[in-house]
Amino acid sequence: MPRVIPELDLDDRDLDWRFVRASGPGGQNVNKVSTAVELRIDLGRLRLAPEFVDRLRTIAGKRVSGAGLLLIDASRHRTQEMNRKDALDKLAQLLRMALHRPKARKATKPTKGSKRRRLASKAARSSVKATRGGPIDFD
Numbered sequence: 404m405p406r407v408i409p410e411l412d413l414d415d416r417d418l419d420w421r422f423v424r425a426s427g428p429g430g431q432n433v434n435k436v437s438t439a440v441e442l443r444i445d446l447g448r449l450r451l452a453p454e455f456v457d458r459l460r461t462i463a464g465k466r467v468s469g470a471g472l473l474l475i476d477a478s479r480h481r482t483q484e485m486n487r488k489d490a491l492d493k494l495a496q497l498l499r500m501a502l503h504r505p506k507a508r509k510a511t512k513p514t515k516g517s518k519r520r521r522l523a524s525k526a527a528r529s530s531v532k533a534t535r536g537g538p539i540d541f542d
Contacts, residue, residue, distance in 0.1 A: 419443040420487070425478040439478035440486040442494060446471045459501040473497075 425439035446456050446467065460467050467473050475497075477490035513521075 413449070417444060417448060419445075422483055438481060438483050438486055439476070440483065440490045442475040442477070442490040444473040444475075444494070446473055454504075455501055458504075459497060462500050463497055 419442070421441040421443065422437040423439045423441060424437050446460065449456060459473070463473055466475065475490050475493050477486040477493065479489055480486050
């Protein structure tokens with residue numbers, strides 16, 4: 404099994420390859436040859452840190468089924484081998500993105516100056532709107 408990315412070592416048994424017929428234009432070849440690739444990975448079987456798998460689920464989005472299967476489709480190329488390589492590239496990109504732990508956001512407070520400016524702009528806007536009324540009838 405070629406290493407998808409150097410930091411992780413996936414086993415061949417973790418990857419389930421399926422070859423299906425590609426959709427779209429392509430003439431008779433599309434109807435005869437199964438060149439499109441579906442790569443299925445059961446995230447529950449991976450021997451990886453739970454926080455990494457959670458980030459991977461978040462990044463993959465709709466590509467992860469409710470049962471925890473990650474599905475990667477590749478059908479851009481005319482050959483199985485090129486589509487297989489494309490699927491591995493897509494998987495590597497997802498895994499690289501999941502490796503980076505996002506920085507924790509620090510809660511900040513608005514400064515006194517920004518509060519003052521915000522209230523001043525609200526007061527100015529309020530006075531503009533207050534002068535829009537028509538003449539008052541005192542009859």
